[in-house]
Amino acid sequence: MSREDWQQQIDEFIDELNTVRRLSPHTLSSYRRDLEKFAQYCNSINIAHAELALSAHVRQWVAAQFRQGASGRSLQRGLSSLRSFYKYxxxxxxxxxxxxxxxxxxxxxxxxxxxxADSVGQLLNIDTDNWIGLRDCAILELFYSSGLRLSELVGINIHDIDWGDALLTVTGKGNKSRSLPIGRYAISALQAWLAVREQVTPADNALFIGNKGQRLGQRAIQLRLKKHSLVQGMNQNVNPHMLRHSFASHMLESSGDLRAVQELLGHANISTTQVYTHLDFQHLAKVYDAAHPRANRSKKSSK
Structure with missing residues (x-):
């Protein structure tokens, strides 16, 4: 059979997707591209017809695509296209x-x-000569101090802060509450913000409010953080998750206590916390040398 057999079969399938299922041109193009990639591979190994392709050939095609740098998502889409084609x-x-x-x-x-740490310090060194600056400073300090999710920060009310013990109660995923320590810089920034918060008549007990007194929303905070990253001359736009990850990374590099970081971040599974860990090799090597009884990695002359 000739190469046209594959092309004819693909054309018939795409025609049905177009006329019966009325899929968008973009979706049709994706289907065609995936199927033609597989057909090209099959032709290269002398599989000239859809009925001749075996599961082993599909696995080999997936492996070849993966070696060439195709992402898992791209390969999943390609397999989905193949399954739909053969189902048809x-x-x-x-x-x-x-x-x-x-x-x-x-x-x-x-x-x-x-x-x-230096970049965090650069970001947090913002102008606080007005109430917006004081508010934004408190937001950034609290983000970094306690490793909050954006949704957690937005939901904080004034009564969630225990000033005596410097603790903050937040509600995270699954409606689970946890208490977090607040660092001294964040405490100072929060106190400075609360001293001017009444300049805008608050609509409720939200800790962070906008110029109309309403609780500050997630999008507004994202935009404020982006603005300050530009004003402070950062070489990248900073988002809330970067501050949360920076908190986790710096805590882990200093303490090495993955379980404690897991509790602070509010992760149900430690495997989630491990995604946040990227200790550099030098740090790992120092820990190894200091802790392992048979490391002996100090410079010694070999016998």
Whole structure:
């Protein structure tokens, strides 16, 4: 059979998606691109017809794509296109679907970006000569001090702060509450903010409010953080998650206590916390040298 057999089969399938399911041109293009990639691979190994392709060929194609740098998401989409194509063919009388039961490799989780301590200090050195500056300073200090999620910070009310013990109670995912320590810089910034908060008549007990007295929303905080990262001459736009990750990274690098960081971040599973860890090799090597009884990695002349 010639190469046109694959092309004709793909054309018929795409035509049905267009006329019967009325999919968008963009979706049709994605289906066609995925199927033609598979057809090209099959032709390269002398598989000239859809009925001749086996599960082993699909696995080999997925592996080849993965080695060439295709992401797990891209491969999953390609397999989905193949399964749909062969499902269409079974409705036309075929009993063959070699893509069933084949999973794509998972993409490696991308580590969130973190700021080093100097960059955090640069970001937090903002102008506080008005109430907005004082509010924003308190927001940034609290973010970094306690490793908050954006939704947690937005939900804080004044009575959630225990000034005596310098603790903050927040409600995280799954409506679970946890208490977090507040650092002295954040305490000072919060006190300075609360001293001027009444200049704008608050609508409720929200800790952070806008110029109309309403609770400050997530989008507003994101934009304020972006603004300050630009004003402070940062070489990147800083978002709330970067401050949370910076908190986790700096805590872990200083303490090495993954369980404690897990509790502070409010993660149900420690595997989630591990995504936030990216200790550099030098730090790991120092810990190893200091802790392992048989490390002996100090410079010694070999015998």
């Amino acid at each position: 063919r079974t409705r036309k009388g075929s009993q063959h679907n070699p893509a069933l039961g084949i999973a794509a490799p998972k993409s490696a989780k991308k580590l969130p970006k973190a700021l080093d």
